[in-house]
Amino acid sequence: MSIVINEPGLIAEPEPIRSRGGIVWDTIRRRPSATIGATVLSLIIVCAVLAPWIAPYGLHEQVGPPFGPPSWEHPLGLDDGGIDMVTLLMWGARISLVVGFAATLVSMLIGGTIGVTAGYFGGKVDGVLMRITDYFLVIPDVPLMIVVAAIWGPSLFHIVIVIGILLWTSTARVIRAQVKSVRERVYVKRARALGAGHVRIVMRHVLPQVAPLLIANTVLTIAVAVFDETALAFLGLGDPSRISLGKVIENAFQRAAISSGAWWAIVPPGVVVALLILSCSLLGQALEDALNPRLRVAHVSARGFRLRPLVGRNADAL
Amino acid sequence: MSALLETEDLQVWFDLPGGGTLHAVQGVSLGLERGERLGLVGESGCGKTTTALALMGLLPANATVSGRVLLDGTDILRGAEETMRPHRWVDLSMVFQGAMNAFNPVKTVGSQIVEVLELHQRAVGRAARLRTGELLAAVGIPDDRADRYPHEFSGGMRQRAAIAMALACNPSVLIADEPTTALDVMVQAQILELLDSLCRDFGLALLLVTHDLPVVAQLCDRGAVMYAGELVEHGSVDALFHAPCHPYTRLLFAATPDLHGDGLPASIPGAPPRLDRQNEGCPFRPRCDRAFARCVDQRPLLRTVAPEHGAACHLNDVAAEVAH
Amino acid sequence: MSSERRGCGGRALSSNGAGALLDVEDLVVAYPIARGLAGAVRRRPEQRVLAVDGVSFSVDRGELVALVGESGCGKTTTAQAVLRLVEATSGRVSFDGRDITELPNRALRPLRRSMQIIYQDPYESLDPRMTVRDAVEEPMLIHGLGGSRADRRELVREAVARVELTPPDLFLERYPHELSGGQRQRVAIAASLVLEPELLVADEPVSMLDVSVRAGVLNLLDRLRQEGLGILMITHDLSTAARYAHRIAVMYLGRIVEIGPASEIVENPQHPYTKALLSVVPRRDPRDRKRPQVLTGEAPDATRIPSGCRFHPRCPVAIEECRAHDPELLRPRNAVSPDHRAACILA
Numbered sequence: 001m002s003i004v005i006n007e008p009g010l011i012a013e014p015e016p017i018r019s020r021g022g023i024v025w026d027t028i029r030r031r032p033s034a035t036i037g038a039t040v041l042s043l044i045i046v047c048a049v050l051a052p053w054i055a056p057y058g059l060h061e062q063v064g065p066p067f068g069p070p071s072w073e074h075p076l077g078l079d080d081g082g083i084d085m086v087t088l089l090m091w092g093a094r095i096s097l098v099v100g101f102a103a104t105l106v107s108m109l110i111g112g113t114i115g116v117t118a119g120y121f122g123g124k125v126d127g128v129l130m131r132i133t134d135y136f137l138v139i140p141d142v143p144l145m146i147v148v149a150a151i152w153g154p155s156l157f158h159i160v161i162v163i164g165i166l167l168w169t170s171t172a173r174v175i176r177a178q179v180k181s182v183r184e185r186v187y188v189k190r191a192r193a194l195g196a197g198h199v200r201i202v203m204r205h206v207l208p209q210v211a212p213l214l215i216a217n218t219v220l221t222i223a224v225a226v227f228d229e230t231a232l233a234f235l236g237l238g239d240p241s242r243i244s245l246g247k248v249i250e251n252a253f254q255r256a257a258i259s260s261g262a263w264w265a266i267v268p269p270g271v272v273v274a275l276l277i278l279s280c281s282l283l284g285q286a287l288e289d290a291l292n293p294r295l296r297v298a299h300v301s302a303r304g305f306r307l308r309p310l311v312g313r314n315a316d317a318l
Numbered sequence: 319m320s321a322l323l324e325t326e327d328l329q330v331w332f333d334l335p336g337g338g339t340l341h342a343v344q345g346v347s348l349g350l351e352r353g354e355r356l357g358l359v360g361e362s363g364c365g366k367t368t369t370a371l372a373l374m375g376l377l378p379a380n381a382t383v384s385g386r387v388l389l390d391g392t393d394i395l396r397g398a399e400e401t402m403r404p405h406r407w408v409d410l411s412m413v414f415q416g417a418m419n420a421f422n423p424v425k426t427v428g429s430q431i432v433e434v435l436e437l438h439q440r441a442v443g444r445a446a447r448l449r450t451g452e453l454l455a456a457v458g459i460p461d462d463r464a465d466r467y468p469h470e471f472s473g474g475m476r477q478r479a480a481i482a483m484a485l486a487c488n489p490s491v492l493i494a495d496e497p498t499t500a501l502d503v504m505v506q507a508q509i510l511e512l513l514d515s516l517c518r519d520f521g522l523a524l525l526l527v528t529h530d531l532p533v534v535a536q537l538c539d540r541g542a543v544m545y546a547g548e549l550v551e552h553g554s555v556d557a558l559f560h561a562p563c564h565p566y567t568r569l570l571f572a573a574t575p576d577l578h579g580d581g582l583p584a585s586i587p588g589a590p591p592r593l594d595r596q597n598e599g600c601p602f603r604p605r606c607d608r609a610f611a612r613c614v615d616q617r618p619l620l621r622t623v624a625p626e627h628g629a630a631c632h633l634n635d636v637a638a639e640v641a642h
Numbered sequence: 643m644s645s646e647r648r649g650c651g652g653r654a655l656s657s658n659g660a661g662a663l664l665d666v667e668d669l670v671v672a673y674p675i676a677r678g679l680a681g682a683v684r685r686r687p688e689q690r691v692l693a694v695d696g697v698s699f700s701v702d703r704g705e706l707v708a709l710v711g712e713s714g715c716g717k718t719t720t721a722q723a724v725l726r727l728v729e730a731t732s733g734r735v736s737f738d739g740r741d742i743t744e745l746p747n748r749a750l751r752p753l754r755r756s757m758q759i760i761y762q763d764p765y766e767s768l769d770p771r772m773t774v775r776d777a778v779e780e781p782m783l784i785h786g787l788g789g790s791r792a793d794r795r796e797l798v799r800e801a802v803a804r805v806e807l808t809p810p811d812l813f814l815e816r817y818p819h820e821l822s823g824g825q826r827q828r829v830a831i832a833a834s835l836v837l838e839p840e841l842l843v844a845d846e847p848v849s850m851l852d853v854s855v856r857a858g859v860l861n862l863l864d865r866l867r868q869e870g871l872g873i874l875m876i877t878h879d880l881s882t883a884a885r886y887a888h889r890i891a892v893m894y895l896g897r898i899v900e901i902g903p904a905s906e907i908v909e910n911p912q913h914p915y916t917k918a919l920l921s922v923v924p925r926r927d928p929r930d931r932k933r934p935q936v937l938t939g940e941a942p943d944a945t946r947i948p949s950g951c952r953f954h955p956r957c958p959v960a961i962e963e964c965r966a967h968d969p970e971l972l973r974p975r976n977a978v979s980p981d982h983r984a985a986c987i988l989a
Contacts, residue, residue, distance in 0.1 A: 185766055186761050186763055186766035186767050187766060187767055187768055187769045189727075189761075190759070190761060190767055190830075191780070191784075192727075193725060193727055193754070193758070193759050194754060194758075194780070194781050194784055194833075194837075195751045195754035195755070195784055195785060196780075196784045197784075200784065204769075204780075205769055208769075208771050209771070305375070305377040305378065305379065305381040305382065305383050305398065306381070306382045306383070306398075307382070307383055307384065307395070307396075307398045308329075308331075308382050308383065308384035361852040361853060361854060362852055472940055474940060502712035502713055502878060502940075503712065503878060503879075503880065503919065503922060503923060504712060504918070504919065504922060504936070504937055504940070505712075505940060506922075507922035507934055507936045508936055508938075510924075511934075511936050529852070529853060530853075530924070531853070531926060532881075532923075532924035532925055532926050533924050535924065535925065535926055535927065535928040536924040536925065536928070536931060537924075555928040556928045556929065559926060559927055559928055560927075560929075569854070570853065570854060571926055573853055573854045573856070573857045574853055574881075574926055575857070575860075575879075575881040575882050575884070575885040575886075576881055576884075576885070576925060576926045576927075577880060577881050577884050577908060577920065577923050577925060578884070578908065578909070578925075581885075582857070582860075582861055582864065582885055582886070583856075583857040583860075583861075583885065584857055584861075585854055585855055585856065585857035585858030585859075585861065586854035586855075587858070589822055
């Protein structure tokens, strides 16, 4: 038993799933943008998670004058309260990430459920769910966040909810499109012909096909969620009792870091947020690209091939 | 008189994405006379489409080619693109696999043929449109259809238009790669009838690349059978069916159901060998019903077994030895 | 016995005199055509396309009936309607004597075990994330059969061996992309066999496989047929139908135009369309080159069905009356077998 080799050329062939780890792991290993994104993201996560243990100083420990400049002991200087910036960044990243992940979880659950239901059942169900999605899509994000934060009061929980209910729409659309196409595949039709119920088909056949795309979409959503949280915190609507990266920037702004010339209080947190969002975007985009049902079509091209001198071989020519 | 189109020991290797090479065409030598119809037959993966593309010089960047392609005695492969380009579409033209689906959907069919004419400096403007009308008429498409878009044509008509496009520059050789796959049997008959009359009327030589043996038996004068990148037998279609000299040819015919007759066709067990590694002995041996000791480690060479009939099989060598 | 009324020609009594396994009577499947906004506003009457327009035939246990025709003739829709994958507009489908046309889904579900379908595309029929074992086991899990886990594993093994994928252990843990087309198709068949079906609908089961592999899969189906399975095979390849089918039904534009024993249809066709189709099928032997009767044009689409006999615009022997008269399936004058029917006034 051997694998039939198809001729390269004009025949299109879908990418087979190479390893058991699946497309996600494959992509991370093979595409440079995904590798970079994954690496940077992992680094930030590790630093943030281990902050309580590896942060060089205490979060509330004043170790020098306000806006103390960078030095050997404090590579990124001190903030307005004399607290070490590196420590602040690590702890700040924790909150930013927590909000990012939590909000994304909320949006993923809502968006995923709606997307799968709409895509699988189609018809009226699809119509109704998509209209609801459209309504949510039209709502302007930032003003709503401001209004809700202003009315409900800024707590981490409220912020997570608000961001979550604004972000699910794009997930729902992407998942719906994928589910619709998977539903038309022959093996799904076969399962229905065999008499499989809806739940079984969705769990066994549809979700596994959709999962990688969901992961890609999740990663991208995290980027947006982190941005939203940072924006909220910067506008002063974040949870005052928690220090996120946005809050660090806001604090610096409020305490006149710029006029003091203390760039180290503003730029580094901004850079970390940017890196966080960028790495999520890189990884998410690479995954999404890899998951688009890409047909490997070799193009007929002139000028392409190489010539090798005649290899001597005896044969009766015609 | 030399053949119109000849290949000598044509070889094609493809670089594989994960490293290694695929030896897709392993020394194919065939010849096509003026006005002759030759059927290049084989199953998926045998290298027939790659051979056809090599003849046109249309292989991608990860391909390496060696051997000679002689057009009227001159090796056009020698200078790669430089020597192949002047002949492409002008002397040697091709209807690709799936050509009927390769039309630009946002341009009319007529304009796409005009484009070909203008690119090859055959005609411009009004003259080009006139010529397009002639070409479409030759393939049985009424004049007023030239201004329609591809989606307004049926599959059969699009295939005709693809043939018209291939004939734009009056080539002397037409290569047709699976021209009737995916078409209904009646439409297939129409296209084959069309190819038949075009070859007669324009004196075209036809290289028909297909997996469908009966089509070759009906339309072609001669056939060449490929397996695992090699040419295993060639000869008149009559000889191939009535006196095959290679077990694969014989078994392939036996596996093809026929409209009349008795019994059920028999499949050939196993699968073709992988072409990304070196294989010893005869590539068909694992599936052959008449393999013997020599087949294990010696590659059979293509030898003449009768006038205009060659095969690559040790059984013929043994017969020849015994005769001496 | 067999009356001369329309649509009855295909219904052969089974060998033991009991009713056939599958009996289809006057099946009609219609699809609505979208009117569009302009049409709806102007209140144009809703038009329907009759993809299948009055088809009758039967399939018996141990018998292979081939439904042949070109694209658009309605053969695939017929097959799907038989399995209730598509709803019939009118007519009757009986399985093992039981009318299943209107059966609600709940009652239909257990019957799905007995009626299975094999699809054309082996590269798409299997879930790429499931191993061969998973794929063959799934039907049992769906219907709650097979007993304990060990019992199921054993049944899976048997099914895989039965489709000639031996040794089974070599195949059980493989993923579809590691198998060839022919092997995948065999796995799909094994997955059907595990439920012990009585009727198998095979929709172009080998058209996407290499020639050298086709006979293997078809011979396997033939062996299963000999063991009692009834098979309805959809195909456009008349040569395959000629070799493997007991009876052939030729379809054109939603109707059966000729039906009868396979050998009779192939050697003694009576309908002009059948004759033309048979004449253009390429033969293996180069010496068998007869003059093919190539029809011009292509079959009109189902929204514009010609008046009278549907085939008359393309018919090489049409007469004036053919334009007005829509022929019934009747026994032709020159028929040899009592079960041969053709819908042509000249037959």
